[in-house]
Amino acid sequence: MLNDANVKDYMSANVTTFSPEMRIEHAIDQFIDKRISSAPVIDHTGDLVGMLTERDCMKIALSSGYYEETAGKVSEYMQPAPKTIAADASIVEVASMFSEDDHRRYPVVEDNCLVGEISRRDVLKALRTLWVHCPNC
Numbered sequence: 001m002l003n004d005a006n007v008k009d010y011m012s013a014n015v016t017t018f019s020p021e022m023r024i025e026h027a028i029d030q031f032i033d034k035r036i037s038s039a040p041v042i043d044h045t046g047d048l049v050g051m052l053t054e055r056d057c058m059k060i061a062l063s064s065g066y067y068e069e070t071a072g073k074v075s076e077y078m079q080p081a082p083k084t085i086a087a088d089a090s091i092v093e094v095a096s097m098f099s100e101d102d103h104r105r106y107p108v109v110e111d112n113c114l115v116g117e118i119s120r121r122d123v124l125k126a127l128r129t130l131w132v133h134c135p136n137c
Contacts, residue, residue: 005091010126011108011116017042018052020075027074028057040107040114041078048107048114050078084109085118091126094118 016034018027018041030039031054041050052074060071071077085094085106094106098120105119 005126005130006087007085007089007091007094007108007118008087008116010091010122011087011118012122013116015040015107015114015117017114018074018078019043020049020073020078022074024057024060024071024074024077027052028061031057037104040082040117041074042114046113048082048084048109048112050075050080051082051107052078082107086110087115091123091130095123095127098123 016030016036016039018030018039020041020043027039031037038051038053040048041052043049056077056079060077083097083103083106085097085108087108087110097103097106105117107114108116108118
């Protein structure tokens with residue numbers, strides 16, 4: 001039963017995204033206002049082109065403040081080609097990925113188009129639900 005659970009059943013479909021042209025200051029505002037720690041970066045066609053994190057922004061803010069420079073666009077600081085999850089991937093596969101790295105969330109894609117995001121918490125909720133319905137699995 002655990003292997004039958006797919007990412008698309010537990011992911012968040014309503015995801016805050018950034019464009020590569022967005023000013024980094026606006027992205028920082030979004031992180032603070034929406035209380036998020038990372039966001040996918042998508043281009044004008046809807047393709048996922050990167051990921052921007054609070055950590056990336058922290059480095060920018062420190063550097064800009066120290067050198068009294070203005071920061072640039074999201075595209076200058078994002079992490080290109082982020083690790084992604086397919087919408088039909090199993091929850092067990094994603095749980096294993098989370099246990100092996102520091103990621104808090106992964107973008108979920110179909111044909112390189114962003115369709116959602118799955119977090120550690122989403123996976124824990126899925127596993128809890130599946131355990132309740134299948135205590136002997």
